[in-house]
Amino acid sequence: MNFSAHASDPLRLATTTSTENSGLLAELLPAFTKKTGIKVDVIAVGTGKALQLARHGDTDIVMVHARQAEDIFIAEGFGVNRRDVMENDFIIVGPPDDPANIQSDKKTLIALKRIADKKASFISRGDHSGTYKKERAIWKHAEISPLGNWYKEAGQGMGKVLLMASELGAYTLTDRGTWLAYKDRLSLKVLNEGGVLLKNPYGIIAVNPALHKDIQYLKAMSLIAWITSPQGQQLIDAFQKNGQRLFYPTAIQDVIADE
């Protein structure tokens, strides 16, 4: 049995289910391993749990999408050297007949106000995922505190919430990746997209090596360096699922234009 850190130990990356489920990591990590010889074990959980695992020192590095929670994580001293990696976007989906008539206005805040005014069913993730945090942040921005029977907190993953919304004819906020994977079996429609509020930036953070022994800091920094390098960023840019781009690299300005 191996009780101490070795050069061959895999790097532990805690990340969100969206990066793993989309197949992005399966595309990125083998290229990183080929370049550096560092193997990566991926633990795909919600953003809240990913950060909690990192707080306990059970992972070496985290890649998540919840800017506020990431900033707190770093301010508390658990993480160091955060870099922007990429972004994708959220969308608001709902029943095709759009009972709250949110499609007629491009502004996300107006869409939410109409849902709340109409008390149209809205399903929230109700967990501590990045998507849930995003949703709460947008409600707060709209100065609405969603309360009442129309606002349902499911406490489930994105795929299950989409299925629930489809069954119940409800609105919900979803990441585009999960939507693309599920949309064929849903009777839902994209009703609001493209607004600045719906941007979803992903960051990568090394766990502070001073807090726990055995944190594989050098390997973590290698992954940060590689994923924000032109090679890593171009792989993210080129990644497609069902012919659709899912993520837009943000680590290097105009990396693709300079090609």
Next chain:
Amino acid sequence: MNDLSQASLNAFQLLFSGNDDLWEVISLSFGVSFSAILIATPFALVIAFILAFFQFPFRRTLISLFNTFMSVPAVIIGLTLYLILSRSGPLGDLRLLFTSKAMVIGQIMLSFPLLVAMAHASFQSADRRAWETAITLGAAPSRAFFTLMYEVRFGLIAAIVAGFGRVVAEIGCSMMVGGNILHSTRNIPTAIALETSKGEFAQGIALGMVLLVLSLSLNAGVSIFQGKGELQA
């Protein structure tokens, strides 16, 4: 939605197309659960026997405790074990978290109360005189213990099958201390959860069917061993 029939069809194709990832997950699942039951059973049987045949203080309390622990949710066992094995926990230096060894430990903890409680019930149903006769006839206690186990073998096998059934299908603990890492700690239940969350229902159904088929063959084997399953005259 006729998703179910489509998913089941795709599932069959996946199973028989020699999908390596799928079979890797299956072998990890059964490897971990067999190891856990193999390790837990001898200790559980001895404890169950002692509880059934000897009088000592707090015996009844102990029995109630084992019965109670049968209903602890797997995720609570997982969470407890996680906090113990975490790098910031008391046994963090063992570096067992997110390995298949941690999953084995979790499944031992999960199956142990069930094994003890069910084996205890079987031993209780045994005729005390069988034990006493064996001892009187000069058998060593270990020999008498094996004689007794043979007497109640059907009940004990049922206990082991039930224990295996609980651990091979549990997800909360494996997810928490295994981490569902590809090629390392992904077993059938965590893979089903993952595939479902990805919207890959066919893969999820395929894994569910494997679990069913393998459990079915296991139980078929046991029932052959048990004979007709009727009371012997």
